[in-house]
Amino acid sequence: xxxxxxxxxxxxxxxxxxxxxxxxxxxxxxxxxxxxxxxxxxxxxxxxxxxxxxxxxxxxxxxxxxxxxxxxxxxxxxxxxxxxxxxxxxxxxxxxxxxxxxxxxxxxxxxxxxxxxxxxxxxxxxxxxxxxxxxxxxxxxxxxxxxxxxxxxxxxxxxxxxxxxxxxxxxxxxxxxxxxxxxxxxxxxxxxxxxxxxxxxxxxxxxxxxxxxxxxxxxxxxxxxxxxxxxxxxxxxxxxxxxxxxxxxxxxxxxxxxxxxxxxxxxxxxxx
Amino acid sequence: xxxxxxxxxxxxxxxxxxxxxxxxxxxxxxxxxxxxxxxxxxxxxxxxxxxxxxxxxxxxxxxxxxxxxxxxxxxxxxxxxxxxxxxxxxxxxxxxxxxxxxxxxxxxxxxxxxxxxxxxxxxxxxxxxxxxxxxxxxxxxxxxxxxxxxxxxxxxxxxxxxxxxxxxxxxxxxxxxxxxxxxxxxxxxxxxxxxxxxxxxxxxxxxxxxxxxxxxxxxxxxxxxxxxxxxxxxxxxxxxx
Numbered sequence: 001x002x003x004x005x006x007x008x009x010x011x012x013x014x015x016x017x018x019x020x021x022x023x024x025x026x027x028x029x030x031x032x033x034x035x036x037x038x039x040x041x042x043x044x045x046x047x048x049x050x051x052x053x054x055x056x057x058x059x060x061x062x063x064x065x066x067x068x069x070x071x072x073x074x075x076x077x078x079x080x081x082x083x084x085x086x087x088x089x090x091x092x093x094x095x096x097x098x099x100x101x102x103x104x105x106x107x108x109x110x111x112x113x114x115x116x117x118x119x120x121x122x123x124x125x126x127x128x129x130x131x132x133x134x135x136x137x138x139x140x141x142x143x144x145x146x147x148x149x150x151x152x153x154x155x156x157x158x159x160x161x162x163x164x165x166x167x168x169x170x171x172x173x174x175x176x177x178x179x180x181x182x183x184x185x186x187x188x189x190x191x192x193x194x195x196x197x198x199x200x201x202x203x204x205x206x207x208x209x210x211x212x213x214x215x216x217x218x219x220x221x222x223x224x225x226x227x228x229x230x231x232x233x234x235x236x237x238x239x240x241x242x243x244x245x246x247x248x249x250x251x252x253x254x255x256x257x258x259x260x261x262x263x264x265x266x267x268x269x270x271x272x
Numbered sequence: 273x274x275x276x277x278x279x280x281x282x283x284x285x286x287x288x289x290x291x292x293x294x295x296x297x298x299x300x301x302x303x304x305x306x307x308x309x310x311x312x313x314x315x316x317x318x319x320x321x322x323x324x325x326x327x328x329x330x331x332x333x334x335x336x337x338x339x340x341x342x343x344x345x346x347x348x349x350x351x352x353x354x355x356x357x358x359x360x361x362x363x364x365x366x367x368x369x370x371x372x373x374x375x376x377x378x379x380x381x382x383x384x385x386x387x388x389x390x391x392x393x394x395x396x397x398x399x400x401x402x403x404x405x406x407x408x409x410x411x412x413x414x415x416x417x418x419x420x421x422x423x424x425x426x427x428x429x430x431x432x433x434x435x436x437x438x439x440x441x442x443x444x445x446x447x448x449x450x451x452x453x454x455x456x457x458x459x460x461x462x463x464x465x466x467x468x469x470x471x472x473x474x475x476x477x478x479x480x481x482x483x484x485x486x487x488x489x490x491x492x493x494x495x496x497x498x499x500x501x502x503x504x505x506x507x508x509x510x511x512x513x
Binding site: 056057058059060061062064070079080081084173174176180181183184185187188191192195196198199200201202203206210211212 | 345347359362385470471473474481484488489491495499500503
């Protein structure tokens with residue numbers, strides 16, 4: 001063990017087998033239920049919107065999806081205008097749910113997520129540089145990371161900003177909120193925001209669901225928890241914060257237990 | 273195979289605007305806009321004396337329509353019978369096609385928030401009727417029908433007819449004009465189509481954003497594919513930690 005002054009492990013410590021097993025056995029909470037539900041709701045909406053949007057952007061000068069995809073979607077939904085209706089309905093539903101999340105979860109989720117977990121610090125930039133060097137085969141250490149690493153933070157911010165652009169431009173296009181020139185610019189920015197997020201989605205899905213080292217992050221999107229060993233190794237700064245909260249919680253528990261015991265002994269004295 | 277077209281005999285047109293009125297009533301075009309129009313030209317003094325005519329405009333239902341190319345959602349498309357139509361349920365009223373059409377045959381219908389244009393009265397065609405402008409014309413200067421059928425009214429008037437094209441815009445219009453040489457010169461000099469144009473955002477979407485996003489998606493896909501195959505080669509430990 002290499003504990004710090006606070007009794008917590010320092011980063012990049014070579015753990016012995018017992019430590020590893022102990023940390024691997026313990027799960028710590030990473031996501032609230034609301035966040036997990038929102039994530040999978042987002043997934044379902046993105047699948048729907050990408051499938052229908054790919055079929056709608058069909059002009060030969062602009063199309064991204066192959067022509068057969070539009071034919072397939074028309075076979076599924078009956079007509080191009082029905083595809084548009086589904087696209088708009090899912091988009092409006094997404095907007096409403098995000099609005100509920102943004103309004104009711106403003107203090108508990110939205111602001112803390114952005115300020116505590118998404119704003120990059122210097123370590124995040126070093127992480128991104130060193131992650132690239134690691135991919136190139138150089139031997140470098142990754143600096144300790146918060147709940148999200150530098151790449152996740154950057155992508156997270158792009159998703160937050162991109163989602164705002166997608167919603168604003170989508171509403172302009174769907175409900176003609178402005179003159180034709182505004183609708184034209186909205187198509188461009190809607191496309192850029194969706195395309196940028198979609199390109200990152202490959203990396204996001206691969207890193208989250210396929211890459212062995214990051215797989216606990218994928219499972220956490222179902223259970224809300226990750227093994228402590230994973231948290232320690234990949235998200236040291238967050239792990240440390242968590243352990244400090246846990247230490248405080250244990251101290252509170254001990255204080256409560258001591259107070260309860262004192263109260264019990266006082267009651268039994270009175271009974272006598 | 274049917275290809276609908278129209279020949280307009282300018283030697284018979286008297287500029288009465290009956291066709292425009294019939295079209296506006298049929299399709300509810302707003303006061304300032306119309307699916308077709310009749311504009312007087314002249315009188316102009318040329319080497320042979322005074323000459324005047326009318327320019328009768330409408331969608332040309334081109335063989336290679338620039339509007340169809342420009343439409344992002346294919347809300348504008350060419351039917352199998354050659355008629356270029358707008359699917360109003362799919363159109364989001366962006367108006368990219370309006371700028372793309374070198375004949376100025378499209379307009380933004382403010383109340384409907386969609387693009388509108390002549391579709392040769394497609395719903396009337398589907399019921400076996402002719403376009404409203406054709407049946408209303410008091411001098412029978414509009415000849416309509418199947419260009420593939422040599423016995424049709426339009427085919428019988430094709431010889432000597434002109435296509436309104438220019439060096440910059442050769443889109444194969446299927447509305448043609450019968451006119452004297454001097455009349456045609458007046459029409460062509462004033463209304464020969466300019467090159468089709470894409471609006472700035474549509475150009476950026478097509479020429480910049482699309483290749484950029486395709487490259488980004490390709491790079492991301494390639495990157496994760498390389499990583500995945502590396503992972504396959506390495507294999508996984510039965511115990512994950």
